[in-house]
Amino acid sequence: MILNFLFTLLFIIFSIWLIAYAESKIDSPKEANFFKVPKDLIKLMFKQMIIPSSASKKLFIMLPAAVITFTVTIYAVIPIKEDSVVADLNIGVLYTLSLLYLFGYSLILTGWSSSSRYALLGTFRLAGQLLIYIVVFGFILLSIVLCSGSFNIGDIVDAQKNVWFLFPHLPLFIIFLICMLVLANRIPGDSPFSDSEISGGINSEYSGASLALLMISQYAAILIMSALATVLFLGGWQPLFGLWDKLSGLPWLLIKLFLCIIFFIWVKAALPRYRYDQVMKIGYKYLIPASSLWFMLTALALFIMEG
Numbered sequence: 001m002i003l004n005f006l007f008t009l010l011f012i013i014f015s016i017w018l019i020a021y022a023e024s025k026i027d028s029p030k031e032a033n034f035f036k037v038p039k040d041l042i043k044l045m046f047k048q049m050i051i052p053s054s055a056s057k058k059l060f061i062m063l064p065a066a067v068i069t070f071t072v073t074i075y076a077v078i079p080i081k082e083d084s085v086v087a088d089l090n091i092g093v094l095y096t097l098s099l100l101y102l103f104g105y106s107l108i109l110t111g112w113s114s115s116s117r118y119a120l121l122g123t124f125r126l127a128g129q130l131l132i133y134i135v136v137f138g139f140i141l142l143s144i145v146l147c148s149g150s151f152n153i154g155d156i157v158d159a160q161k162n163v164w165f166l167f168p169h170l171p172l173f174i175i176f177l178i179c180m181l182v183l184a185n186r187i188p189g190d191s192p193f194s195d196s197e198i199s200g201g202i203n204s205e206y207s208g209a210s211l212a213l214l215m216i217s218q219y220a221a222i223l224i225m226s227a228l229a230t231v232l233f234l235g236g237w238q239p240l241f242g243l244w245d246k247l248s249g250l251p252w253l254l255i256k257l258f259l260c261i262i263f264f265i266w267v268k269a270a271l272p273r274y275r276y277d278q279v280m281k282i283g284y285k286y287l288i289p290a291s292s293l294w295f296m297l298t299a300l301a302l303f304i305m306e307g
Helices: 002-022 036-045 057-077 092-113 117-148 153-158 170-183 208-233 250-270 276-306
Strands: none
Touching: 002 208, 002 250, 036 208, 057 092, 057 208, 092 117, 092 153, 092 208, 117 153, 117 170, 117 208, 117 276, 153 208, 170 208, 170 250, 170 276, 208 250
């Protein structure tokens, strides 16, 4: 838990520096040092938490901790290298999917418990996005499970020993990249937390330690999605085509994880925020049909190959 928190803190510092560099903010990288982010975090932790009079007080206080707990717990089934995982579950894929559901629903309850109009607008937006994009994510996971023959994430990584799933499933990987941006509530799919439209959305009524936990949970979700992209499509700790076997293990995993994190930060720096209706249209009009069709084609191809 502490290592996850420190890793998330380093990621926040790195993302601030890289976005400032990408946007050519000359003075900003100087501010993004190893002391500014911890200082801001400590300042938030000791600030008074203001609870709206109309809020559901118990839920309002407890839910930010629940949000970050559901996020961090997914790390337990992500294998770092061969035979090195906190919880080697045979249902690791289902475990991950269920915790993503709980992460989304706890965020929805977080906005609802505020009893604020802006927070409720963010809640409705998040509920709609979750309803569509979690279905897309489910089809993606089913396609990968069909190819690996297992719900165990370690077995999925082992199945990519010769060829990463990125190459035979390149269209699915592109769908996954879009899906993980929306599920992590990042640009272009961060409309539930939009500052310019709904004053921060779900976070609008939170302050102090609760706000700090919610902000950290969003960055932790990015790390989770990057780790899932690494183990599901990029071979986890496996080297490319069996090359450079001496680097197999943690170095390969960290390199791939770093590239996925760079992708998240680059998208935030380069793309504008999409309107909520555009995000929903992309999901139900294009991604659900495409991911379900790919799942059926994968099943048909495996049936023909085995038959």
